[in-house]
Amino acid sequence: MDIDLILRVYPHFLKAAVLTIELSVLTAILGLICGSLGAAARLSRLKAIRFIGAAYVSLFRGTPALIQLFLLYFGGPQIGIQLDAFQAGVIGLGLNIGAYMTETIRGAIISVHKGQTEAARTLGMSRWQATRYVILPQAFRLMVRPLGVNINALIKGTALVAAISVVELTYTAQRYIGSTYKPFEMFILAGVLYMIIIYATGRGISWLDKKVRIQ
């Protein structure tokens, strides 16, 4: 293993890792927004809105994320959507992970015992009040861990945007392989950095989960 080479190129990889983190954070935020809206749609009283939610989920979970990215980035301009690679990456991955988060959030909401809604409604609360003050606070606690799983997948999924030339970790590794012909060192270096990001995120999720758990 060429340690000297690693020491020479690692600052560039750190910069790329920062981009991976930015990409992950923005994607997670967009994903959470889409997931919340998606879950609200899936649980709507109105059939048409439930249908839109279900269509969103099956569309984005039923096709490869890479195809979604390519469609947005390469196909977008054809229908007047002009995005740079980073924007296309965030939007494409965010919509994609949002479909998974929709199911996570919905799952947490429906796994709050139905006696809770009944107790709230029996006291005279509206559907919204029961949701807001009784169901969601309990569902939030249930969704931290599974959302953590989605976020873990999302971080790894950011590697896909190398395919549309966003200079994140995977793309950077490939670029240095082109000039150094040392794929082993370059992928190890990228892999270690991914691991650190994922490990730190996992710790953060565990911390949050413990903090909000009902005693």
Add this chain to the structure above:
Amino acid sequence: MTHHRPFVDIRHAQKCFGELEVLKDISLQVEQQQIVAIIGPSGSGKSTLLRAINDLDPLTSGEVWLDGVQVNKLLPHAQYEKHINQVRQQIGMVFQHFNLFPHLTVRENITLAPKLLKGVSDDEANALAEQQLEHVGLIDRIDYHPSQLSGGQKQRVAIARALAMKPKLMLFDEATSALDPELVEEVNQVMKMLAEEAMTMIIVTHEMGFAESVCDRVLFMDGGVVVEEGAPEVVFHNPTQDRTKNFLRKHLEGAK
């Protein structure tokens, strides 16, 4: 001509779950301050009937009236929601599994609804919670979480939560069935106290002794119909229907 409508007036209640007819033309009248027990085998429709009263399980046909207002009247969705929330504020309900809000303290469990629905201030709500907890003997548990309470204590908090809305009517659906035997009495005591305070109550129960000691009237249901109805002395000791006799005999054997 003024025609007196009973305080609780259920008329020709029918309830179907798909093909299954769970309530078959049931009528039930309860006057203010009366206490009615509903007994019967599992699956006979007791819970369904009770839950029809606050429209938690809406009837397929028939009417439910409370204090001169039709509970299950036909209204456009938004208006109906407003109406039913108003009605439900007047009906306390206690469930077999307590259904306390686990993310809130005992205090918050009790104050949530009055604050949200009656615009009660924080101070008033706290006073209300303290008063209700004194009432059920749990003032020292006010800042506990439900998970830190025994089953009997949970059920007493659930009763306090319902009472904090100052209901006109209390519904109990097997309030003590999920409790360890040694915890049943403390909940029964609270219910007896409400009886003494002249609360109107409809109580679904498997505890014949308790029913006999607090109720004015007993309904025996089986297969979605009221088989027999009358004073507790009569229904428990001189039932006229064979189904009632069989049920009581089996129940007594089961209790031994």
